[in-house]
Amino acid sequence: MTLWMACVLALVLDYVLGEPGRLHPVVGFGQLATAVEKRFNTAPDKAWKSLFTGWFSVLLLMAPVLGVALWVSVTLNGVLRVATEAITLWLAISLRGLTEHGLAVAEPLRKGDLEVAQEQVSRIVSREASALDEQGVAAAATESMLENGADAVFASLFWFLVAGIPGVVLHRMINTLDAMWGYRNPRFLYFGRAAARLDDLMGWVPARLTALTYMLLGDRKLAWRCWRNQAPQWDSPNAGPVMAAGAGALGVRIGGPSPYPSGVKHRPVLGGVQAAGSASVEAAIRLVWRGVWLWLGVVLMGAVLLSLVVN
Known part of the structure; x- marks a missing residue:
């Protein structure tokens, strides 16, 4: 029952306060990761050396933080433990942020203001936003809502429920490193492979549970x-099930050719036949919210049943 209470409190904090901005621990962790990468990623073209320094850098960054998380989870009890769990989970999830970013695209699309919609979607996707038409902007935002629902909401909830504070902290660190280093370009092809593989591993089960939820x-x-x-x-391997199931659940068409700064990337088409629009962005946001309520209901039911069995 305490896990359920911590989840509810974390979601309340997220709803009321949102993300703490520049004071967010993830921002500080990202700055430290940037410094470590500059220090150790000195020979990106040398495969074995770059692979070794990539793994070493991941362990160097994560070990101290994970050690503190383990110590906290072992030493705290009672109300203080629940409060700490709630704050930790609040710092890991971003349901309100996801909603705000999605609506910031959907609202100008609904009003026919493509330029503002392009500017807003450029904040959440890496595509060449100025080359996107109305449908392309809507599809990009819909994809972002579905995929980030898995990464920024459901995966954090999953790892918290499985392993408490250490679980959610470990997932958030790996996910952050993958977002920073997991590129298939000359600089990060080998150095970032450790973060990318670990992120795939930790995201495998949550991604499929998210797809099932959608x-x-x-x-x-x-x-x-x-x-x-x-x-x-x-x-x-993880974004595919999430976005395909999500797009199918909404009956909307996403994917396909998309413009990037490096050129047009030809991606498979996912989902149904309905063209994306402002309504599909809003529907994707509602789908994530309903999924959160479903998870909370399942966790509460499980806690009640467990207490009945124990007692």
Whole structure:
């Protein structure tokens, strides 16, 4: 029951306060990661050396923080423990931030202001936003809501429920390092492989639970068909099921050719046949919110049943 209480408190904090901005621990961790990468990623073209320094850098950054998280989880009890768990989870999730970023794109799209919508979507995706039409902006934002729902909400909830404070801290660190180093470019091809592989590993189960959540709360038949047939075509083993099932649940079409600064990237089409628009962005946000309520309900039910069995 205490885990459920911590989850609820964390979501309340997120809803009321949002993210703490520049004072966010993840920002500080990211700055430290940048310094470490500059210090050790000195020979990106030398595969074995770069692979070794990449693994070493990941361990160097994570070990002290994980040690503190383990110590806190072992020593704290009672109300102080629940409060600490709630604050830690609040700092890891970003449900309000996801909602605000999505609505910032959907609202100008609904008003027909493409330029503002392009500017806002450029804040959440790496695409060449100025080259996107209305449908392209909406598809990009819809994809971001579905994928970040998995990374920034459900994966954090999952690892907190599985391993408490150490679990959610470990996942957030790995996910942050993957976002910073997990690029397939000359600088990070080898150095960033450790972070990318660890992120794939930690995200495997949460991604599929997220896909299942989306499927249960939308068009089940289409979501399952998209998950089964389309997800394997995606280049990410975790983003594929999440976005395919999510797009199928909404009946919306995402993916396809997209402009990036390096050129047009031809990606598989995911989902149904309905063109993306402001409504699909808002529907994706609602899908994530409903998924959170579903998870809370399942956790509460599990806690009640466990207490009945124990007593």
